[in-house]
Amino acid sequence: MERGHRPYFLLGTSSMVRRFGxxxxxKKEALAMKVGRFGVVAAAAILxxxxxxxxxxxxxFDRWLANFQQEALSKGVSRAxxxxxxxxxxxxxxxxxxxxxxxxxxxxxxxxxGRMVEGYRLGQGAQRLKQNAALFQRIEQQFGVPGxxxxxxxxxxxxxxxxxxxxxxxxxxxxxxxxxxxxxLFREQLLASLKIIQRGDQSPxxxxxxxxxxxxxxxxxxxxxxxxxxxxxxxxxxxxxRSSADALASAAHYMQKLGWRRGExxxxxxxxxxxxxxxxxxxxxxxxxxxxxxxxxxxxxGSLPSDNLxxxxxxxxxxxxxAFLAYPNFKVYxxxxxxxxxxxxxxxxxxxxxxAPRVSGDAxxxxxxxxxxxxxxxxxxxxxxxxxxxxxGILGAQTRVAVKDVQKKxxxxxxxxxxxxxxxxxxxxx
Ligand SMILES: [Ca+2]
Numbered sequence: 515m516e517r518g519h520r521p522y523f524l525l526g527t528s529s530m531v532r533r534f535g536x537x538x539x540x541k542k543e544a545l546a547m548k549v550g551r552f553g554v555v556a557a558a559a560i561l562x563x564x565x566x567x568x569x570x571x572x573x574x575f576d577r578w579l580a581n582f583q584q585e586a587l588s589k590g591v592s593r594a595x596x597x598x599x600x601x602x603x604x605x606x607x608x609x610x611x612x613x614x615x616x617x618x619x620x621x622x623x624x625x626x627x628g629r630m631v632e633g634y635r636l637g638q639g640a641q642r643l644k645q646n647a648a649l650f651q652r653i654e655q656q657f658g659v660p661g662x663x664x665x666x667x668x669x670x671x672x673x674x675x676x677x678x679x680x681x682x683x684x685x686x687x688x689x690x691x692x693x694x695x696x697x698x699l700f701r702e703q704l705l706a707s708l709k710i711i712q713r714g715d716q717s718p719x720x721x722x723x724x725x726x727x728x729x730x731x732x733x734x735x736x737x738x739x740x741x742x743x744x745x746x747x748x749x750x751x752x753x754x755x756r757s758s759a760d761a762l763a764s765a766a767h768y769m770q771k772l773g774w775r776r777g778e779x780x781x782x783x784x785x786x787x788x789x790x791x792x793x794x795x796x797x798x799x800x801x802x803x804x805x806x807x808x809x810x811x812x813x814x815x816g817s818l819p820s821d822n823l824x825x826x827x828x829x830x831x832x833x834x835x836x837a838f839l840a841y842p843n844f845k846v847y848x849x850x851x852x853x854x855x856x857x858x859x860x861x862x863x864x865x866x867x868x869x870a871p872r873v874s875g876d877a878x879x880x881x882x883x884x885x886x887x888x889x890x891x892x893x894x895x896x897x898x899x900x901x902x903x904x905x906x907g908i909l910g911a912q913t914r915v916a917v918k919d920v921q922k923k924x925x926x927x928x929x930x931x932x933x934x935x936x937x938x939x940x941x942x943x944x
Pocket of ligand 1: 744745746747748749750751752753757760
């Protein structure tokens with residue numbers, strides 16, 4: 515299973531998902547059809563197994579639910595909690611439809627950060643920081659994570675608590691646990707949702723969120739909610755939906771557990787010389803800052819001390835685009851969301867709120883491949899034996915690794931960022 519705060523979004527913030535909107539009509543007849551055609555077969559299979567072997571997904575919904583409820587009881591969920599949750603534990607075809615239709619789309623770092631950070635969110639974020647200065651001071655004292663870092667996630671995930679989704683979480687996670695796309699992941703989420711209710715943090719009615727089951731102002735998965743949520747306003751409940759203090763402190767607590775290092779930077783924009791050994795620009799490669807300085811890397815603003823703090827050079831748009839040193843704290847961003855564009859944007863947003871100037875670079879001036887070209891590139895790389903994952907037109911980690919390798923073989927600057935020249939040469943089979 516993939517890791518991460520949101521393992522099922524490559525490049526998805528809930529705000530994108532949120533904009534899909536649409537009717538939430540429930541279409542039970544679709545389920546009835548499915549059960550009608552496959553239910554008997556599934557039941558027979560269970561009988562053949564000679565026991566109540568777990569029907570882990572699909573088949574007859576009522577049978578599946580009864581099986582899940584047994585498991586929940588055996589794992590410490592009370593009958594009373596199950597009874598309270600029962601009216602919401604239904605199948606919702608709309609959830610499946612949205613889950614299948616989830617648009618994962620490709621944007622460059624400058625496009626995405628320009629849209630998600632500059633302007634409205636930056637102004638709002640600065641204001642929120644100021645309004646809650648005492649709260650953020652207390653949070654940093656306890657967990658070591660500075661306010662700007664948390665506010666950036668708050669803004670990206672839910673517009674500072676403004677858009678948290680409108681669907682009953684129990685129904686969403688029940689549906690996705692029953693559906694056979696990622697049943698194990700959502701079976702866990704459903705179990706955690708019930709435990710959150712049992713603990714008194716939420717009620718089945720108050721648990722509202724987007725179709726994929728994330729919860730609250732920082733869009734925690736239910737498992738993360740159950741494990742990392744803290745009560746920071748002191749009312750005795752961990753309420754990540756209605757209490758900003760709880761939600762923000764819980765995010766800091768989660769990041770602390772992911773390994774956030776108190777007092778250290780997370781990301782810093784730099785200028786790089788054009789004769790840099792480009793293959794060293796790789797999240798898997800770290801050098802002390804002194805080595806980067808020796809190679810001619812300079813701070814874009816402020817200073818870049820020549821010391822031993824380890825750093826990776828990140829070029830989200832290749833060697834002609836913006837450049838950042840990513841410090842050990844940056845790995846926490848990648849745990850939150852594996853997408854390099856999302857992680858870099860969230861970290862960059864944090865630096866802006868902490869006073870860094872706007873990133874340099876013009877998206878239109880940097881040669882980038884479009885969606886169709888990226889797909890074509892992935893197809894060519896795949897034919898050449900590279901594992902690029904899904905042919906999806908998205909420049910993900912696997913595609914970057916393949917691009918870097920093929921750049922090296924062709925004697926091109928190995929910055930892991932594909933451009934028209936690379937595609938041209940690969941088309942020609944050279
Ligand atoms: Ca509370």
